[in-house]
Amino acid sequence: MNPRNLSGTRRTAAARKRRTGRTLVFTAAALAGLAAVLLAYDQRSAVAPSIDAVIESLEVKRPAPELVEFRMTDFDRGWQKYSDDVVKVTSDGGITWTEASPEAAGVPGSPDGSRSGRGEWTLAPVSEKRLDSLVYDRKAMAVKMSQFLTEKIGWALLEGGSGLPNPLLVTADGGETWHAEVTAEVRSAAEAEKKREAQAAAEAALYESPDKARLAMRSVWALMPSQASPGDTVLVRHDKPGEVSWQGKTYLLQPYGFGYYTYLPIPMSAKPGDYPIGDALLAIKAKKFDTQYLQVSQQMESMKQDTNRIAADQKKIDTARSKSEPEFLFSSAFIQPIQGILTTPYGHTRYVNGKYDSSHMAIDLAAKEGTPIKATNDGIVALADSLYLTGNSIYLDHGMGLFSQYAHMSELRVKTGDRVKKGDIIGLVGTTGFSTGPHLHFTFWVHNVQGNPNLFFDKTPMQWTAAPK
Template sequence: MKQKVLLGGALVLGICAGIFIYEQRTPAGEQGAGNVVAEKKAPVRREMAEFRMTDFDRGWIRYADGGTMVTEDGGVTWREGAAAESEEAPAEPAAWSGAAPQDKKPDSVMFQSKEYAVKQSQFMTDRLGWVLLPHSAELQHSVLVTTDGGNTWYNEVTPSIRASIQEEKQRQQQMKDEAARYASEGSAKLAIDSPWTLLPDTVSPGDVVLVRHSEPGEVSWQGKTYPLEPSGAGYFTYIPVSMQVKPGTYPIGDQTLTVKAKKFETQYLQVTKQMEAMKQDTQRIQADQKKIDAARSKSAPEFLFSEAFVQPIEGILTTPYGYTRYVNGKLDSTHTAIDLAAKQGTPIKATNDGVVALADSLYLTGNSIYIDHGMGLFSQYAHLSELHVKTGDQVKKGDIIGLVGTTGFSTGPHLHFTFWAHNTPVNPNLFFNTTPFHWLRKEA
């Protein structure tokens, strides 16, 4: 419905996207003898000379007659006013928006089944852009907007178009948030602009890969399916490369994961007959395993950390990751953790932010802690003398969560430490002083 506002001798019948439409009227009290009511004139459309959008909400149009109108809601409404000096320059194209927005400079566009030449264009992202068309009597508004990269153009910002602009604004913020996680601008751009990204794309048995995809879905790996969880502008999951994975190349999405052979050393331990007998109590071991499996079955569907991981203690490495272990001359297991010897009572730090999924006294691993770092990744701390956290606690990187001990199946004070990705133990050395987002070794 048009709003009637009297301005001097003219009645403003309506304002449409910054275009004033006037109807002349003789002032009241002047319709006596000799006075003639002015004839209704055709709508007058001002010629648009230039426009700028300075962000997703604010912009301005300058007319050939020198007037200016501004918007603060993405072009839904316009009002008379001058653009601030800081808003004269156009917004910088988004850095993480796929195809370079600055490369989008159409010479013409299709609108309502007709082709129009473009006088001026501005793309803020690969999807969101505007064009100014030459002044024409048949066009109600010379500025058009697109939210699909130029496939479709609109001369009015309807509620649905406004919603699309806000969605694009949110997408760009998500891209910026995600970009901050990578080691460099080049690696961030490469990951965000790619349909599939493997971090890293070359590994060894016992390692882990962070998979990024531009769309929701899942990843199939070694007979299991891992759902992709949203984070930033992408969708992620970890895939563990167990010690049983054979060297070779494996397709993941449109990428190739290379698994290289790696030799692991052998370790021989001598323990008392009493300790050796501990591993025969399968009933207690299975009861503890149910607790552990339940704790690791639920993980936050997001990354709970934002900084590099730290080593929990500065101990002496007595057993590296991947050693084949013999106990009293008999093949025992592959040691899928690192053992760090330290004095009894040495404070143990949380390797990074997370939530304590389990803090309990267990049969073989003694006083133990599992911390959920999100997306199916957990850190494990075993054989502690004391627990300083409880299940459900939120912890920050560096928080003291317990003390070094020798509880459970242990030959001396040490910390048994490792990571679990989707219930598979993975090499903890990959994480120290870095994050999975820094595992990307390529740049755009």
Template sequence: MSLAKLLVFPVLLSIAAAILWFVYYSNAPGITSAITGNGAGVTAPITAASKRELLDFHMANFNQGWARYSDGVVATEDGGVTWLPAPAEAASVPQANGDEETAAVSWLSGKDLSPPSIQVQAQEYAVHKSQFLSRNVGWAMLVSGTAAEAPLWVTVDGGTNWSSKVTADIAVQIQAEHGQILAAVKETSFYAEQAAAQKAMEASWTLMPDTASPGDVVLVRHQQPGEVEWEGKTYTLEPFGTGYFTYLPISIGLKAGSYPIGDTVLTITAKKFQTQYLQVTKQMESMKQDTSRIQADQKKIDLARSQSQAEFLGVSNYIIPVEGRLTTPYGYTRYVNGKFDSSHRALDLAAKEGTPIKATNDGIVALSDMLYLTGNSIYIDHGMGLFSQYAHMSELLVSAGDYVKQGDIIGLVGTTGFSTGPHLHFTFWAHNVPVNPNLFFDTTPFQWTTPAEGQ
């Protein structure tokens, strides 16, 4: 054999060994090597393949985790798609089991799941350790020495199917599951307790409340997008959390009875409203004859209420906006100078002129303007088609577009517009229908289960 052949042979052997080394570590169980676009930058443990053995693993959450092998520790920041060498300390941090994100939605967590084995292509493998981040996403470490493709496996369907690698499709499903968990946590925070949230989220249709009266409003939740037909109108179910919602305003003249909504029933109970008689000056009475000014203002109001934020902005309980004396409750049939005027679809709260008026909850000011009949008026958007109205103020302290928080001072009590004395005219509008404000005070729509007393 020539000297040249003798020199080339060991070089070929070295190249072959390098290729085998690369192929093994690129496909090592639970590890995806980091490779740049030109093939450089391969990162993998340097010990012999025959000595690699999975000793332990832990997923801190849907994205972060570590695995300790006999030749070192690797970690992931992308849900197991890529595993890179990590300091040994990474495997010694407190193991929180990923419970932080699912603590508020315990029925969706997988902490009670612990399969003794997994099945892959009709072959059953014993499990040494498992960890489920949710009811669907889980990891399983096989018993040492098991003749399986890899020692660490992942599932995204609750254990029906298992994979030795986090493929692109699996990664998408893991992130989708993570998004659902976060959405469920956000929605749960609006309910009074976790049990109520679970009941609502597991039901196809939920009515809050399922019993109401004329003039009230009901919050509807459905598991799917769609629409609700109600009293001759169509209401679109808007996405929020893990469900789809809309408010259903109940007309003040709706008859008592049972009304189907999806697969459930809304019960409307009878309610009688009292009558109020007002005496005003002829000059004030004539104000309601100026239809052109009234219509011009109505266009402003309709425009302001035509768009609403596609989420619930009021994250806390609604509050009474002013400390005052109730002079006219919601629903009164009102006569002015002996003639029928209207049904009073608001609360009149009398207070000294200049008394501060607070925002009933978080929201965005949709309108702040002097209007002909209601005087200095404000409308606040609380999202999902719900607005609060404040009228007859002496001074406006916020402008359209301002974001206000519950309790912020937005104006002062006055007697502007069609008013017989200093007071706040206050109500809620759901999809441009005035509804009973008493439903909201010291609570939120997510906590409506039965009508409050005295409404």
């Protein structure tokens, strides 16, 4: 063999090794074959074949890169890292994986290594679930690392030597069964959990702060507020479906986010004391209301004697308030419909022409006739009609049995069935019906019991922490 040729061949192989950055691993059989080929070269040509050509003619076994680490950053995105530093990413929940740079994937140690798309309000288990082993295809297998996105959706990387083409398994039932690929059933379960997680984030956003959201949403029972007075409203949250018995009535807990809610109206007849609601305690405190005296004309006073017309209107109202959307229709705090002069506060005991009339379970806000009236929050118009005593009136359904009422308007700007957003103009201030001057009679109805509006303004019900003054 020509020493110069052999030396050149060695330099070429070394250069090739430097270019690829990888060391070829030959078996004993492959090395023997290489030697035989080099010794049997054509003596007549006096030129040996290059080592590169020989390598290409042989079946050389290279060790397959091993999957050593993975992370799912949300239900759709994740990354895998291999022993040869190759990184693969997915954007379809693990159905397909493609090569990417560590920075683009968000692998720890890279500039974007801490990136996560799930946000704070995840359904991840409170205590991280770590697996040492699992059962796949009726065989127990050791687990190198695992990750559960929720109690149901989880991933597990098997220890080397499992013998599976894909050592990364996925479960959609909390680990009872495992799959070597993301099936349609697994993806459907992940989408359902993804939707629930978005609902949890929407629920948390209604609370005053993340800390208060965590406190309520991780409690078995939560009362908002835990202390109230007659005429107030309490929002109840439970971590399971069910019912709440209160003041001789039963209220169904409706799902929202991943909790279950209902409003509890505190009637004027409620006695002071402590009342158990699940494992929580509701304190009812006594409250004294002022007295108001009104003088009206005999003609106006006689309006309340027409019981047939009053009963006909009440039938319309009862029908409108008999159905409510089974969810919260609002996503932010309630607002006061107009900035008028408060002429009659909530709860005043009212005497008309010297005789007891009723408790005024609303607020009266005086304003110039024609003043625009805004919807207190998002809702559906349950009723928009001209009624005998309350004149041009509107009832908005805000979901979960909560309605707002607007009365004595000069003009209606919406009709029954319309959907409205907070701040939409729904009517104008007037003095129709049993009214002594231009004003807005405004209140809330909670499961057909009138509730104090002052509790709602500038808050969501999830932000009730104390009874209103």
